[in-house]
Amino acid sequence: MIAVLLVGLCAVDVVAQSDKPRRSGFEFMSAATQALQRDDEQNPVMLWVKDGARRWNDVSAGFACAGCHGEAQQSMRGVAARYPAWDEQLGAPVNLQRRINLCRERHQQQPPLGSEDDAMLALESFVALQSRGVPIAPPAADPRLAAALDRGSQMYSSRIGQLALSCAQCHDQLAGGRLGGSAIPEGHPTAYPIYRLQWQSAGSLARRLRGCFRGVRAEQLAPMSSEMIALELFLAVRAAGMPHEGPGVRP
């Protein structure tokens, strides 16, 4: 069975899929899980969003996020859909989590948060909520991002790990099929941070990607590392134009 699977994978190599309509992971979910995402009163990620709204206005650090950015409903509209983006001072691309940490360090004199800290996921999901329905539009035309984008693209199509599988082999060529009992989605990061039923918690895109790295028995990349952000950038560009689903639910 495994031999057949591997032969199958080798036979179909990287094929461009640009002419196919893209499908969000939402479309691969069961009706019950879709209902959970559609209804904010049932969606457990709203626990983090509510906490994020509180933190947005929290002045205990001296400066609240709202002190500079004001009402998130206006100032953060569409922001999550535009990341990863270039940071001038750092001279590198940053994702939304890294941006939140840079804001904390530069303007609030607060220590950075970890990728899966509840405080980070709360702020990130609150900011992501303001981008619901906004088309994903990373600044792909920014020439300073070209190197990272190229690197991310290479990572996406490079075979990695003991199973020697690339992202593209599952998420381009076998998308819509099944791995065990689970649907293989196209791998568009449209709804992060997500509440994942399997985790029983909210989690970041980095956590999800690390799950895939572990699945193919490859070396883990650190969240917010330059490689991880390069891959996230490529995925965002690949999903450009698809609507951002705000903090969503995934099985």
Place this chain on the structure above:
Amino acid sequence: MSARTLIDMPRRVRRGEAFEIRAMIGHPMETGYRRGADGDRLPRDILTEFGCVFDGEPVFSAKLYPAISANPFLSFSMTADRSGELVFRWRGDRGFSHTERVNLVVE
């Protein structure tokens, strides 16, 4: 410890008309059966009881067990013939207790 909760219900209802209340609380519901990265068993930390009381009168109560998922979501219906205060209380291991209050207006 302050817990995160979401309570979804109408704040104004018609007399005698049934309405739905949905209550969710952020809680890990650690079963006590899992082991951590160090191989040691993670101590049980679950919610054990939930209750909803309307002006001193019990509306709904539940006992919770380790097989219930993290961030438990409970939904139930009630009718009211007068305005009053709904008190939601969750209790759990390690002395956990959290209370939320919602005023209900009957028209």
